Structure formats: structure tokens, C-alpha cells
Amino acid sequence: MRDNDVPEIRSLPLFQEMEDQNFEALIRGAYVQTFPPQVELITEGDPADFLHVVISGSVELFAAWNRRQTTMATVRPISTFILAATIKDAPYLMSARTMEKSRLVLIPSMDVRDVFETDSRFARAVVSELAQCYRSVVKNTKDLKLRSSIERLANYILRIHTTHDRAMQFDLNLEKRRLASFLGMTSENLSRAIKSLRPYGVEIDGQRVTITDLADLEQLAKPSPLIDDYSI
Amino acid sequence: MRDNDVPEIRSLPLFQEMEDQNFEALIRGAYVQTFPPQVELITEGDPADFLHVVISGSVELFAAWNRRQTTMATVRPISTFILAATIKDAPYLMSARTMEKSRLVLIPSMDVRDVFETDSRFARAVVSELAQCYRSVVKNTKDLKLRSSIERLANYILRIHTTHDRAMQFDLNLEKRRLASFLGMTSENLSRAIKSLRPYGVEIDGQRVTITDLADLEQLAKPSPLIDDYSI
DNA sequence: GGATCTGTTTGACATTTATCAAGTTTGCTG
DNA sequence: CAGCAAACTTGATAAATGTCAAACAGATCC
Numbered sequence: 001m002r003d004n005d006v007p008e009i010r011s012l013p014l015f016q017e018m019e020d021q022n023f024e025a026l027i028r029g030a031y032v033q034t035f036p037p038q039v040e041l042i043t044e045g046d047p048a049d050f051l052h053v054v055i056s057g058s059v060e061l062f063a064a065w066n067r068r069q070t071t072m073a074t075v076r077p078i079s080t081f082i083l084a085a086t087i088k089d090a091p092y093l094m095s096a097r098t099m100e101k102s103r104l105v106l107i108p109s110m111d112v113r114d115v116f117e118t119d120s121r122f123a124r125a126v127v128s129e130l131a132q133c134y135r136s137v138v139k140n141t142k143d144l145k146l147r148s149s150i151e152r153l154a155n156y157i158l159r160i161h162t163t164h165d166r167a168m169q170f171d172l173n174l175e176k177r178r179l180a181s182f183l184g185m186t187s188e189n190l191s192r193a194i195k196s197l198r199p200y201g202v203e204i205d206g207q208r209v210t211i212t213d214l215a216d217l218e219q220l221a222k223p224s225p226l227i228d229d230y231s232i
Numbered sequence: 233m234r235d236n237d238v239p240e241i242r243s244l245p246l247f248q249e250m251e252d253q254n255f256e257a258l259i260r261g262a263y264v265q266t267f268p269p270q271v272e273l274i275t276e277g278d279p280a281d282f283l284h285v286v287i288s289g290s291v292e293l294f295a296a297w298n299r300r301q302t303t304m305a306t307v308r309p310i311s312t313f314i315l316a317a318t319i320k321d322a323p324y325l326m327s328a329r330t331m332e333k334s335r336l337v338l339i340p341s342m343d344v345r346d347v348f349e350t351d352s353r354f355a356r357a358v359v360s361e362l363a364q365c366y367r368s369v370v371k372n373t374k375d376l377k378l379r380s381s382i383e384r385l386a387n388y389i390l391r392i393h394t395t396h397d398r399a400m401q402f403d404l405n406l407e408k409r410r411l412a413s414f415l416g417m418t419s420e421n422l423s424r425a426i427k428s429l430r431p432y433g434v435e436i437d438g439q440r441v442t443i444t445d446l447a448d449l450e451q452l453a454k455p456s457p458l459i460d461d462y463s464i
Numbered sequence: 465g466g467a468t469c470t471g472t473t474t475g476a477c478a479t480t481t482a483t484c485a486a487g488t489t490t491g492c493t494g
Numbered sequence: 495c496a497g498c499a500a501a502c503t504t505g506a507t508a509a510a511t512g513t514c515a516a517a518c519a520g521a522t523c524c
Contacts, residue, residue: 044458065378066454072373084363090464093370116359120352127348127355130362131316137369138325141304144376145416146297149511176472184377186512191473206472206520222298226276232322381481408502418482423503438490438502465524472519479512488503494496 001030006105008078009053014129018122022115030107041096041104048085048092050106054078057102060178061094071181074099074174083129086112099178135232142227149185153193154221156183157202157209159228168214171207233262238337240310241285246361250354254347262339273328273336280317280324282338286310289334292410293326303413306331306406315361318344331410367464374459381417385425386453388415389434391460393443400446403439 003024009015015023032055035041041052044063052059059075072094075081085092086109116123143152156179164170172179180190194204200220201213211217225232235256241247247255264287267273273284276295284291291307304326307313317324318341348355375384388411396402404411412422426436432452433445443449457464 063374063378063458065374065456065459068378070374070377072370084366087359088363088367090367091458093367093374093458116356120355123352123355123359124348127319127358127362130359130366131320134316134362134366134369135320135322135325137366137373138304141369141373141376142295142297142302142325144373145302146295146300187472188474188513189511192511195473224297226295226323226325227297419502420483420504421481424481427503467523469522470520472517474517475515477513477515480510482509483507485506486504488501490499490501492497492499494498 001027001032001105003027005032006055008055009105012053012078012080014080014083014125015122017125018115018119022119022122026107026111026115029111030105032103032105034101034103035098037098037100037102039098041098042082042092042094044092044095046092048082048088048090048109051080051086051109051112052082052096053080053105053107055103055105058099058173059096059102059104060099061096062181063094069181070184071178074178074182076173080129083126084133085109087116087126087130089113099175136230139227139230144184146227149183149189150193150196151221152183152185153190154197154200154202154217155223155228157197157211158217158221158223159230160209161211161214162228168211170209172204172209233259233264233337235259237264238287240287241337244285244310244312246312246315246357247354249357250347250351254351254354258339258343258347261343262337264335264337266333266335267330269330269332269334271330273330274314274324274326276324276327278324280314280320280322280341283312283318283341283344284314284328285312285337285339287335287337289336290331290405291328291334291336292331293328294413295326301413302416303410306410306414308405312361315358316365317341319348319358319362321345331407368462371459371462376416378459381415381421382425382428383453384415384417385422386429386432386434386449387455387460389429389441389443390449390453390455391462392441393446394460400443402441404436404441 010023041059054075054077056077059081061072061075061081063070063072081096082092089109116126143155147155160170161167176190177187180187183190201211201216203210203212242255273291286307286309288309291313293304293307293313295302295304313328314324321341348358375387392402393399408422409419412419415422433443433448435442435444
């Protein structure tokens, strides 16, 4: 990959603070590639050969066991995924597939580990990123274990609402079947959960979400910063 | 705390590689303290004032929401907890309470962050620890989302079996109600799950677990290293 | 524009899990 | 050792969630 192929990744917190020469070393060995939708980028259990950066499009992280499959997260531009496996030189715990046509940068894990050893500002940025990831997964576990499926849906809607500048109308950024899987339920169950939220101030028509009564929804959802605020 | 109060913590991977003088700086500001059982050490939402190290005894990490409560993890000697909150200077996401009489070292978070900024070997050790924690939580999420409660119990038993040198008989290291909460079910449900595992080669009497047919149990549990092996 | 495909919704039903209310056991304490 | 409290178990029942099948809707493709 050439130096100025994808200038935007330099501004990622993970790469912002590092030495120029080290960033260039990472970039030199990296590939930029555009993938069609539904391409499996990595498979759980495989060695972590590349750190992935999503430049455009979106990627689903999922996991499988015994013929069951679940969506673990979705990754949107611009962010990295599977940093932990890269740094630890351990097998991926999740698989990844493009949800739509997506452009990615693949940085060889070995290069990342090399720079990690020599550039201590980069090492500190890795800590910050990993701590953030860790806390996100902990929040997600609390959501799963402490809430019913309807409560999870209600809080999910409030989270999008918040990230969309508190708009009262917005689009789901996920197919419903993926949302269902992410929230830990079946599509059928999500369908019914959506219906049962209507009396609490949410209308969902196709991808379009309209909050008709925020107070009602909040009273049902009882959002908590320690579960729903991804910025802390 | 004096230099040689608790020499064993120097050998933790987190502190092993760091400069002597920095380790001493951490120790100087730290407290060693023994707590009785059932003492709430930290409360979720509070600022992360101390990094905690369990020297003896055991600590339960738990989370609450809307009058519900769930066990997130148990911490046993010698390990640290809430490293992520300490490093990010963010509020705790989980509360902690002693399960039995326990001895802890409390290291002021500010000292940890100071040393983190100056000692890059320590910073790298933090990365390693955080990556490990992150991967553990991801595995736990897969366990929760992909398995039924009986499957989670079966795999839990196999994990203890493995960590106990593949002994066919061992004690549960957790009260059943805590185990139930950790596995994401009620005590009653755990009681029934235990009964329903009997035909698959597990007898549980009080705290005593006996595996009577490992092959049967494994066939039911279908353990996977990407969920159950905490060493990778 | 009709045929086809995929995703979504709905209904009927099954299974899993939780709740409530007794009992029973266990372990501690005076 | 009796008495008590807490943990655990059991049964009956309810609620939540999943499964299966079919209908429906929206996109895509000749």
C-alpha cells in the first residue's frame, strides 16, 4: 500500500500518536482491498494474520458453535477489529464478514507487533483501544444477563436515538435478522418485541424507527450509562 | 505499604517486567488490607480510585440493574481486577465483594496511570493483561448466546475438570447460587440442570462433583477451545 | 413487468426458563 | 446439642423465548 492511499486511517486514535516512521512501516506492508457483500474475511480459530481496518461499508463479527451462530458486533468506518488477537498472536475468537461492499486495510499482524514493541506511544494507544473494547463487551454482557429481550430492544433503540443526535426518527442501521441475533433472540421474537413496544412510544415500519413518546420508552427501557453509554 | 509486605505480587505478569523503581513507587502508595466475608469493596459507577490485587481469599464481581443482579466473574489469587477502569480513569462497570475473608492490595489508580505513562514495559504488560481480559469476556458472551443453560453447566464442569488436572472428582469452588448467577440462570434452574446431567455422566452431591462418564459428558457439552480454553 | 428470491411477519405450538411456595438440608451459633 | 438461618431442592405453574410452517412484502433480475 502506498503512503497516501487511505489518509483517513492516520487520524484513528490508535494510529494518531505514533511515530511517523512507524506508521509508514505499518502502511508499507499493508493492503487496501475492496470486498463484495457477504464475503467471509476471517474465520474464528484461524491465526490472526492481519489487523483489519474498515474504511467504508460495514463488517459483521459473528461466532458459531454447534450449528448455532450469533452476531457479536458490527464494525463501521473508521475502526479496527481483532486487535486483541493480533497483539497476542492468538487465534481469532470471532469470524467476520462484509455486510455490504466494503473497503478494508489489512495490516500484517507481525508488523503491528513489531511496532508495538518499539513505539511506546503506539503501545499506549493500543491499551486505550483494548480497554475500550473490554468495557464494551462487559456492558454487552450486562445487557444480555440483566435484561429481557424487550428491554434490550428498547435500550438499543434509545442508543441509536442518542448517537443520532437525539433524533425522533431514524433508520435501523442493521437488517432485522442481524439485529435479532445481536440482541440474542430470534427474528420472530424480534418481530413480536417490536409490536409489543408500540404502546410504549416506538413505531417501526421497515427500517424506519419513529419514537412517538420518548418518556414512555425511557420509563420502560431504564437506560443506564453503565450499560448503554459506549463513550465511558 | 512496605516493600516486602506482599512479595508475591511482584511475580504477577502485570508487574514482572517493570522497572524496580517504578514497582517500588506503586508499592509505596499502596495499602494491604484484610476484609471479612461479604464486604462490598467497590460499587459500580464509582470512580476507579484503586487497582485491586487479590492476595488471598476470593472476590465476586457482579453487576446490577433495575433490582436484578448477576455475577460477572470471580477473582482468585493472585490476580488484579478492574484494570481497564483504572487505566481509562473511568467509572467501574462492576461492583466487587469478598466471598470469604480476603487479603487485598489496593494501589492508587493515579500511581498506576503515572507509571503507565513512563514505564513502557509496564504499558506492554497492561496490554497483555487487557487483551486477555477482553478475550475472556468475548468467550463468556459466546457461551451465553450460543448455549443452553444445561450446555453451559456441562462445559463449566469440564473447564474445572481441566484446570484441576483432569481429575474425575473435585469440589465446586463456588456456592451454587453464585454459580447459577454466573451461568445466567436461577438457582432452581441450576438444581434441575444438575439433575438432568446425571444421565450424561456427572454426579453432584453438595459441593462434590464426580464425573462418571467423561466421554458422555463431552459429547453433550461439545467443548470448544474458542469458548472454553481460557489460556488462549 | 412478471418471476424469483430473500427477508419479515404471523399463528400455532413446543421448549426453556423463571417464579412462587413449600420442604429439606446444611452449617453455624449460642 | 438445640435452634436458627441460609442455602438448596422440589413441585406446580407462569412467562419468556424458540421452532415450524405458511403468508406476505420488498428487492432484484431477466
